[in-house]
Amino acid sequence: MTTARPDLDPELRELMADMPLMSRLSRETLAQVRPFSSMPVEPLLEGRAIHRREVTVPSPDGVPIPLSVFSPAHADRTPAAPCVYWMHGGGMIMGDRFSQIDIPLEWLDEFGAVVVSVDYRLAPEATGTVPVDDCYQGLLWIAGHAAELGIDPARIIVAGASAGGGLAAGVALLARDLGTPAIAAQILIGPMLDHRNTTTSSGQYANGPGVWTREMNEFGWSCLLGDLTDDEIPAYVSPALADDLSGLPATYIDTGSAEVFRDEDTDYASRLWAAGGQAELHVWAGGFHGFDALYPRARISATARRTRTDWLARVLLTIPADSHRTTPPKS
Template sequence: MTRPDIDPELRALLADLPLMSQLDPEVLAHLRQLPPTPVDTLLEGRAVDRREVTVAGPDGVPIPLSIFSPAGTDRGTAAPCVYWIHGGGMVMGDRLSNIDIPLEWLDLFQAVVVTVDYRLAPEATGTTLVEDCYQGLLWVAAHADELGVDPTRIVVAGASAGGGLAAGLTLLARDRGGPAIAAQVLICPMLDHRYRTTSSRQYATGPGVWTGEMNQFGWRAVLGDLADADVPGYVSPAVADDLSGLPTTYIDAGTAEVFRDEDVEYASRIWAAGGQAELHVWAGGFHGFDALYPAARVSAAARRTRTDWLGRILSPAPDTAVSALSSV
């Protein structure tokens, strides 16, 4: 199929990266042996306090959380919180994957960042992954005072599979009556297991870091023996019947990636349900482009735009009408 090309600057950078177009159990086992994210390098020069806690999953299995808080700040006012869910196709990665993204928000907004290590497929299947994320969110809300967090300003965010889990978690929290989520940030989210969109077929194979064939492997791993008709929206949010009552949402993707069309459709369905969503589709962006090459021009624009939006949510401008009246 013909398909949108990758941005020239990104294409040149991608040419130096060893890529794969397929994923299987043997390759997955190798990828899981790679060194973890070097978070200490990211923390150098930052005034950040780090704390590790473990919460019990719904079946009693321990779920690790990492908490990053601005150090040496006046805690006279409660801080916003970013609850970060990592990517990796739901089959790999850890809670420190792409942590540079929410750490930027810690710097800019003095936000407390909490990141969750949910269990991975295929060892865990079905709703186990999103339930793990939910237990972590419950802990954050219950310990808001201890964390110095404003419980009315908890933002759920994630990239790729983490974006899909963030969407599923937000649906779960809505249906269970909390915790309250102020906003959700879905970065190139993995939302639909059905492999039915044009973009999923356009990018069935490379170039890129996540192809349609790899995506099918990830979904098969997490769905296990679930029949298509039995897949819940908490796992594959695109199949959720009702997208009303969701918090304000930010969604972005690239034109040259497998998730493009399902992400656009999800934003459209939020609007149709009366909700608020901001959607950005970056010309020439492949999956995860701004995480892999943050200095590229289109990546910098994507990250800046996302951060500007979050700033408006976390620090809204004063009501101009009230300001005008007070100056009379």
């Protein structure tokens, strides 16, 4: 029997008609797909007054973690800028620090934000807590180099899409539990939060339609979790497992009504509210997973991206800017 499910937005359905889709992944096909999971960053930077810097920070096991730092060129650093720390999507198994980077670069244009993007290690080569630990180390580096980066340490926002949204949520939990560093807000875009795949929306979008199916999600999680048993999976890896969602920063969550992650994302927002937290949730009718990144000019995508930016503008207004002049980034 076919499971009833929300239909796709008509414009998105038309745009997707000519796009080749796959509903399953394997370790063999992963090697073929990975090269196409990111786009070069240079075309996005062309014509923009952006200073780019590449750095590496050591992971807990000593492996270098690449970070890209994008700052407004020739910007006056009084007051110090907000910072968006970006974690890319790709199901934990593909993508790199330039994947979906056009999203936070819009906030560089809009707010003069410094954008830092992290190349966390991917599964199945890296499993368990390695990706979220990599991301947390990048966050510690940002906080420790705030003056050098020209950012206000009180206005650090963690953000990510899909797997990156799940990692951003895990990083926020880590920072809360370890007591450092301070995070002003988290932006979770279609976040991958729950390894269990037991929700109604997970069942509705088995075998598609869309770019991320239940089967692909199960494969991504199996690659990340490796040999971990259910009792060994920490909430920093699968944030939906967290018993306590209190004490987390202001949160923005958006998802599509026509995607696997819809129900785990809406549940996470509900649990944030139940814990006394502040969260804004948007479920875009007819949106499939990653619709606004794949088709940014579609009407629903433009609305989703603008709404996200408007929320960030409101949040930044509630945080007094540090008026201290800081040193501009080094070349």
